[in-house]
Amino acid sequence: MSLTRQDVEKIAHLARLSITDQEMPVYVTSLSSIVNFVDELSRAQIGDVVPMAHPLDGQHQRLRADEVSESDHHEKYQQNAPAVAAGLYVVPRVIE
């Protein structure tokens, strides 16, 4: 199936990606060809198969004792932040 420009605009919004007018036709074409390609899966005879989410069967989420294992690194981590003030991440105003 082919995707329309409106489809791609909706996907881009869901993915929080700005796509320029120049880029848009390229994505409409390439995403349509990818969707056509993966549509091959619809022809597979599958039946009653349990979906596989993880390559190693029988592995379970490990739990650990509820103990403090990390110290406070916020100053080091915030050195990578685009904007910080008083130890807080700064973003455009959300609440008027």
Added chain:
Amino acid sequence: MHNLSIGELGERLDKRQISSVELTRHFLARIELLNPALNALITLTATQALADATVADQRRAAGERGPLLGIPLIHKDIFCTDGVRTSCGSRMLDNFVAPYDATVVSRLKAAGVVMLGKANMDEFAMGSSNETSYYGPVKNPWDLSKVPGGSSGGSAAAVAARLAPIATGTDTGGSIRQPAALTGITGFKPTYGRVSRYGMIAFASSLDQAGVFTRSAEDAAAVLQVMAGFDPRDSTSVDAAVPDYSATLNAPLKGLKIGLLREFFDGLEPRNAALIHDALAVYKSLGAQTQEVSLPHLPLSVPTYYVVAPAECSSNLSRFDGVRFGYRCENPKDLLDLYKRSRGEGFGPEVKRRIMTGTYVLSAGYFDAYYLKAQKVRRLITDDFRAAFTKVDLVIGPTTPTPAFSIGAKIDDPVTMYLNDIYTIGANLAGLPGVSLPCGFVDDLPMGLQLVGPHFAEAKLFNAAHSYQQNTDWHTRAPRGYA
């Protein structure tokens, strides 16, 4: 010095014929001379490398021994390195200085390796040609007009060009094995969960696995010995003992059962097929038995992968929001604009394409038709492998359908590019270990053969790979100008 194995280098370090500082200087000089044409490294850490080499020399002088003590290495720029820029090949992380070491990095550091720098790669490991990097394409040392493969293209080109004896890589759909094949070196992808993913920037978490590039299987075994093992910081790390890989390298192959994957030979170019049959003749001469095996669902592996991997990527890459780290757009008018433009401007075209593919297959109305279906086919492919391994110990086939292609030849057609991974993706979907070994040349470019084994069969793969290399010399060939 740059053509010696890790074992030979260690011997010379032991006998004090060379020091780690001299070795490090030698490789740094080669990088300075040869890297500008290759673009294999994007960050050089020369000062730290010489300091680390000095420490390694002191440790050795104090009586410490270890196969990697003082040996230089290059890390793929997907591994976090404390205090060193970790870009993942993306504008998004161009200014990101990792605040901690990945477990792969800290384990190798503890063993005394000397990091020379960080290797170029496809952006966020999404690509099969190393052309999606924000830092420009890597060139193949066998022919500078060709790609080195991807996504670990910089790591592969660096080892092939003898810029380091070791480079780390990651393999989500073939990103170690495919570039190893296209650059004529050895590339090893372990079982899913064998090597910690902690500090390895995530692409597709149920497929990602770290591994290694070297010139020989023997060297790869020595490196994986250090990289592998349980890590409580990775929730899918497997808590199982790591066998001594070097102990069984020379075990006899008599009675080893090797399966030829029928689906890999359907439509395979005759010159490529002939190289695999030559390799089989070597294995037969060593006492191995061969038989054909079939994985009937394998032809669906590429479409399955291109649903599962983008779905996981769209989720993993949602952390890049322009708030806590990474690129932020200029003058955002509100929070939504900040998110959209930071991501739109920070990510390159292939990453955006994969995020959108993943968003689409996970969205309401399409989840069952694509994502759930792909997860079911993934199980069928895995079951095919499991059935094959009841009959044979390992399976063999080509690593890639063709030798290295020209830079620019496939970059505008994503589906054609995706089909490069047709022989490697199955092992990722099933979580199996695999290795690519140089096995000859087509059009003067190196080709690789691939061996895949059951879960945790790394020792058997090293044994089979090393035995092949003891009886052939393809892995010793160097590209002209780099010997």
